[in-house]
Amino acid sequence: xxxxxxxxxxxxxxxxxxxxxxxxxxxxxxxxxxxxxxxxxxxxxxxxxxxxxxxxxxxxxxxxxxxxxxxxxxxxxxxxxxxxxxxxxxxxxxxxxxxxxxxxxxxxxxxxxxxxxxxxxxxxxxxxxxxxxxxxxxxxxxxxxxxxxxxxxxxxxxxxxxxxxxxxxxxxxxxxxxxxxxxxxxxxxxxxxxxxxxxxxxxxxxxxxxxxxxxxxxxxxxxxxxxxxxxxxxxxxxxxxxxxxxxxxxxxxxxxxxxxxxxxxxxxxxxxxxxxxxxxxxxxxxxxxxxxxxxxxxxxxxxxxxxxxxxxxxxxxxxxxxxxxxxxxxxxxxxxxxxxxxxxxxxxxxxxxxxxxxxxxxxxxxxxxxxxxxxxxxxxxxxxxxxxxxxxxxxxxxxxxxxxxxxxxxxxxxxxxxxxxxxxxxxxxxxxxxxxxxxxxxxxxxxxxxxxxxxxxxxxxxxxxxxxxxxxxxxxxxxxxxxxxxxxxxxxxxxxxxx
Numbered sequence: 001x002x003x004x005x006x007x008x009x010x011x012x013x014x015x016x017x018x019x020x021x022x023x024x025x026x027x028x029x030x031x032x033x034x035x036x037x038x039x040x041x042x043x044x045x046x047x048x049x050x051x052x053x054x055x056x057x058x059x060x061x062x063x064x065x066x067x068x069x070x071x072x073x074x075x076x077x078x079x080x081x082x083x084x085x086x087x088x089x090x091x092x093x094x095x096x097x098x099x100x101x102x103x104x105x106x107x108x109x110x111x112x113x114x115x116x117x118x119x120x121x122x123x124x125x126x127x128x129x130x131x132x133x134x135x136x137x138x139x140x141x142x143x144x145x146x147x148x149x150x151x152x153x154x155x156x157x158x159x160x161x162x163x164x165x166x167x168x169x170x171x172x173x174x175x176x177x178x179x180x181x182x183x184x185x186x187x188x189x190x191x192x193x194x195x196x197x198x199x200x201x202x203x204x205x206x207x208x209x210x211x212x213x214x215x216x217x218x219x220x221x222x223x224x225x226x227x228x229x230x231x232x233x234x235x236x237x238x239x240x241x242x243x244x245x246x247x248x249x250x251x252x253x254x255x256x257x258x259x260x261x262x263x264x265x266x267x268x269x270x271x272x273x274x275x276x277x278x279x280x281x282x283x284x285x286x287x288x289x290x291x292x293x294x295x296x297x298x299x300x301x302x303x304x305x306x307x308x309x310x311x312x313x314x315x316x317x318x319x320x321x322x323x324x325x326x327x328x329x330x331x332x333x334x335x336x337x338x339x340x341x342x343x344x345x346x347x348x349x350x351x352x353x354x355x356x357x358x359x360x361x362x363x364x365x366x367x368x369x370x371x372x373x374x375x376x377x378x379x380x381x382x383x384x385x386x387x388x389x390x391x392x393x394x395x396x397x398x399x400x401x402x403x404x405x406x407x408x409x410x411x412x413x414x415x416x417x418x419x420x421x422x423x424x425x426x427x428x429x430x431x432x433x434x435x436x437x438x439x440x441x442x443x444x445x446x447x448x449x450x451x452x453x454x455x456x457x458x459x460x461x462x463x464x465x466x467x468x469x470x471x472x473x474x475x476x477x478x479x480x481x482x483x484x485x486x487x488x489x490x491x492x493x494x495x496x497x498x499x
Contacts, residue, residue, distance in 0.1 A: 003030045006037040010048075018051035029057050036062055043069070046077070053080035060088040067091040075100045082107040092117050101126040108132035115140045127152045134159040144169045153178040160184035167195060174199060174207055186210040193219055200225035208234035212241070232259040239263070249274050258283045265289035272297045279303060284311045291315035298323060305329035310338060317341035324349060331355035336364040343368050350378075358383055363390065370398035377403045385409055393418040400424035411435045419444050426450040433458065 003009045009030060012021050035052060039062060042048045052058055053066060067081055081087050082095045083106050095107050096117045108121045108129050121133040122143045131154045133139060134147045147159045148169045157180050160173045165188060173185040186207060199207045200222045208226045226238040244267060252264040253274050265278050265286050278290045279300050291304050292315040304312045305326045316322055317330050317338055330342050331352055343356055343365050356365050358380045371394045379402035387399035388409050397420045399405060400413040407430060414425040414435040425431055426439050426447055439451035
């Protein structure tokens, strides 16, 4: 597009608009005479003046002339001049005092601003203007100190991201109470490595956490310093990045702070010698977390199980790696809470059920077993009779299935007011026949059907032999799927309240 006269320029602007003309004349600039004549004859046309203010090759004196004749309402034209690379210093200085913050904001982005404009904008009443000039590459170093003392975090955050930030300013910003400011300065990729080491050694908890997050950008000595921080959260975060050596484990095991010893007790690989130290710790929490560790040594587990440490033994009872021998010890623990936790495990053997049911002095654990719907027919006779008189219907139903239960007691249970007790009695192969005949007329149809089936099996034993062979009466089992679901829910609730 060849534009040599004012007429050609006016026609092009009216036909194509200012932006299109600027694009079309990149290779063939518009004549300076045409630009001056356009403003001389059409200074009252705001669209033409805006075009001149936007034109990147506008003569400097013309830009100055336009700026002197602008009104406060000509914000768009002033913004165009503020970012024009040909705008002279006088124009930029004048725009720095423009009443509109939108104009001053555009000016703060201009890399051609002089120190005078920078100082003017660094003291601007608008936070956005000050934050923008803080990012400007032309900002003199001395103004960084002024902006570092700004009351607005947004200004200091912008300053912290500068590629040429002064080290003294960076240190000042790292002590700022605003987390955003600290984050910005510690994430500045142009900061010298010595600064990171200094921040690690100063023991500021927030800064140490920020250093850990950008661990790949600083020397290993920085992480090593944070590993010995006085702040547990920072110290442990640094330790999580690299496995502990034996010296560090010993340091933690002998620490005066329980947080250190608890953290150590949770580690996946702890030497036996360190475990023995933690097993004798004065803090219940330390011993509990050690007992909950999957890598717990067998002899230490046995020592914990033989103790009266209820918290540690409870954690041991929930530990999925606890051996069957240790579980046997826990079955007879003086605290019923510990034995109850064992009863909710899914990996128990017959010997464990025998200990939980027949070898405890209390009936608390047996009640939990009964409530889960677990059948254990090998209850000792005296214990079965005792359970049969218990007020808990679940425990009476549990006793009604005992193979060693005297017939007279089964007869009594078959007349129990609770339906599940009568149903359990009907399922006992040792129930007297007269009791079965009475249960055939039970008001509960399911109980009547069970009794009728049991009575039929007695008269026709060969018919029921195949079904009897498929059942395994030697081990406890869940009576039904609803009971199994209930057991899982109870297990979760019990685990929650014991943690």
